[in-house]
Amino acid sequence: xxxxxxxxxxxxxxxxxxxxxxxxxxxxxxxxxxxxxxxxxxxxxxxxxxxxxxxxxxxxxxxxxxxxxxxxxxxxxxxxxxxxxxxxxxxxxxxxxxxxxxxxxxxxxxxxxxxxxxxxxxxxxxxxxxxxxxxxxxxxxxxxxxxxxxxxxxxxxxxxxxxxxxxxxxxxxxxxxxxxxxxxxxxxxxxxxxxxxxxxxxxxxxxxxxxxxxxxxxxxxxxxxxxxxxxxxxxxxxxxxxxxxxxxxxxxxxxxxxxxxxxxxxxxxxxxxxxxxxxxxxxxxxxxxxxxxxxxxxxxxxxxxxxxxxxxxxxxxxxxxxxxxxxxxxxxxxxxxxxxxxxxxxxxxxxxxxxxxxxxxxxxxxxxxxxxxxxxxxxxxxxxxxxx
Numbered sequence: 001x002x003x004x005x006x007x008x009x010x011x012x013x014x015x016x017x018x019x020x021x022x023x024x025x026x027x028x029x030x031x032x033x034x035x036x037x038x039x040x041x042x043x044x045x046x047x048x049x050x051x052x053x054x055x056x057x058x059x060x061x062x063x064x065x066x067x068x069x070x071x072x073x074x075x076x077x078x079x080x081x082x083x084x085x086x087x088x089x090x091x092x093x094x095x096x097x098x099x100x101x102x103x104x105x106x107x108x109x110x111x112x113x114x115x116x117x118x119x120x121x122x123x124x125x126x127x128x129x130x131x132x133x134x135x136x137x138x139x140x141x142x143x144x145x146x147x148x149x150x151x152x153x154x155x156x157x158x159x160x161x162x163x164x165x166x167x168x169x170x171x172x173x174x175x176x177x178x179x180x181x182x183x184x185x186x187x188x189x190x191x192x193x194x195x196x197x198x199x200x201x202x203x204x205x206x207x208x209x210x211x212x213x214x215x216x217x218x219x220x221x222x223x224x225x226x227x228x229x230x231x232x233x234x235x236x237x238x239x240x241x242x243x244x245x246x247x248x249x250x251x252x253x254x255x256x257x258x259x260x261x262x263x264x265x266x267x268x269x270x271x272x273x274x275x276x277x278x279x280x281x282x283x284x285x286x287x288x289x290x291x292x293x294x295x296x297x298x299x300x301x302x303x304x305x306x307x308x309x310x311x312x313x314x315x316x317x318x319x320x321x322x323x324x325x326x327x328x329x330x331x332x333x334x335x336x337x338x339x340x341x342x343x344x345x346x347x348x349x350x351x352x353x354x355x356x357x358x359x360x361x362x363x364x365x366x367x368x369x370x371x372x373x374x375x376x377x378x379x380x381x382x383x384x385x386x387x388x
Contacts, residue, residue, distance in 0.1 A: 001209050001259035008253055010146040011172040014246070016238075018176045019047060019136050022093065023054035025172045029132050030091035032061040034084055036104045037095045038068040042138065045182045051095055051136060063087050068096060071153045071160060071274050071281065072103040074118060080107035081117065084131065093134045094170075098142020098194070098281075104133050105150035105168045121152055121161035127168075135173040140180060140245040141191030141282060143198055143252025145173035153275060159361070160275035162267075175249065177241035185232070189341050190282030192228050195248045196221065197285040201264050202257040204296075204303060204371045210260050214306075217256050220247050221311045228339055265369020266292045269379055272358035279348050286341040287348070290333040291385035296372040301325045345387050355383045 013021050026033055033055065042048045055062055065080050083089065084107060094104035109127035110117030119125045135145045144150070149164045180188070203217045224247050230240040250256065269292070270284035297304045305321040308314035308328025312335075317323050333343050342348050359380035367373035374382070 002207050002261060004258045006254055006258050007166070008146060008169060008255070010170050010253070012146070012175065012249070013172065014175045014242075016176060016178055018174045019050050019179065020054055022051050022095075022134070022136055022174060023056070023058040023060060025174070026055060026060055026091065026093055026134055027058040029134070029171065030089075031059065032087070032089050032091070033063070034080065034087075034089045034092045034107070035062055035064045035095065036068065036080065036092055036100055036107070037064075037066045038097070038100050039066070041182070042095055045179075047095065047136070047138065047179060051093070055093075063089060068100045068103045070099050071278055072099040072106075072151075074106075074152050074154045077103055077106040077110065077117060077152060080104075081110040084111045089131075091132050091134070093136070095136040095138065097137070097139030097191070098144040101133070101135055101137075101142065101144035101170070102150040102152060104135075105130075105144070105170075106152050106163070107131070108133050109150075109163070109165070109168060118152075118154060120163045120165070121154075122159075126165055130165075130167050132171045133168070135170045136179075137173060137175045137245070138179045139183065139187060139191050140175075140248035141194040143195070143248050145170060145175070146249055146253040148254065151271070158275045160271040162271070173249070175245050177238055177245045180241050180245065181236050185235075185340070186280075188231060188235075189228075189339055190280040191248065192224065192244065192339075193282035193286045193336070193341055195224060195244070195251055197266065197282075197289060198252040199224075199256070200289060201267060202251075202260055202262050203307065204263050204300075205260040206300070206371060207260045213256055213258065213260060214310075217251070218307075218310045220251050220256070223247060225311075225335060232339060261370050263369050263371040265371070265374050268362055268368040269358075269374075269382060272362045273345075273350070275361075276354055276358065277348070277350055279350075283342050283348060286336040286343060287345060287386050288382070290329060290336070290343060291382045293329045293332070294385055295378065295382050297325050297329065298322075299372045304328055345383075352384070352387055355380060355387075359383060 108131040112129040227240040304325035312331040
């Protein structure tokens with residue numbers, strides 16, 4: 001087990017009706033807020049009105065910035081920074097999923113910075129100061145509601161980059177599983193894929209003596225898979241929605257990665273796909289992960305065999321660990337297919353046109369991934385595997 005330091009300052013308010021606490025929680029920090037959100041769904045299903053009422057009940061002055069898209073854009077971040085500076089706003093309330101939260105975090109990082117907020121995403125620079133961010137979560141997926149990261153897309157250059165900073169963890173996160181009842185099936189599945197990927201990036205590690213966190217991640221996988229099938233059959237099942245929402249938070253707030261060297265190579269590869277083709281992040285991850293696994297599994301066949309047995313209940317064949325490892329990869333891919341997620345680039349109509357460009361961009365700053373360090377040629381090979 002590796003040395004580690006862990007601290008999560010995010011206050012979590014979980015359960016039915018919890019969105020009505022948004023005003024009281026925000027009031028602890030400010031009398032003026034930037035309300036940041038995506039499209040019209042929060043208005044269509046009544047969440048917008050509830051949040052506005054909650055804020056007004058606390059006499060909080062409200063400024064709004066909607067329009068966040070999946071793979072959130074840098075241009076809207078610039079707009080948010082401008083509004084906060086002009087109106088002297090010192091708090092951001094993000095109402096939405098990971099894209100909205102990531103956009104809010106980027107705005108929070110840029111308001112007090114004299115330079116370009118994009119600097120933090122393309123260099124080792126850190127923001128000198130962050131505005132506090134609160135969250136009302138509507139899509140369990142990215143885990144951004146308590147995480148220390150943000151991912152932003154610079155659309156004109158087709159670049160998608162991450163910025164990690166402990167100071168960007170939200171100060172509170174409100175999670176009501178009922179808010180996920182209205183999610184379209186594909187949105188639910190993309191979120192589940194994202195959650196699963198966050199566990200996979202931590203599970204495949206070179207760190208030794210991490211059995212306890214292995215078991216925690218495996219338990220999260222098993223519960224997530226079980227509740228995926230329940231939600232697909234019964235979209236209004238509160239208990240299953242609650243399990244998925246809680247797993248999404250815990251699997252990415254950092255605690256399950258403590259003492260482990262995490263990988264993150266597959267995420268870096270997916271960023272290049274969605275930067276060019278603007279596909280859903282979860283869709284890209286269900287495509288990349290089986291291909292990545294096929295490419296790297298021989299690096300630690302025993303870990304892949306363990307994954308197959310403990311997560312998917314594969315048969316144990318003593319002395320045939322490779323057979324077990326390959327069965328686990330197959331079972332994961334079949335799970336994706338069975339629930340309706342894409343498992344190849346052809347499933348989302350992506351040709352081989354930009355594979356070389358994506359591989360080059362992915363490794364422009366050096367190898368990606370820690371389980372196996374991937375050079376440009378390795379990324380290209382994984383992308384080619386993902387075509388099939």
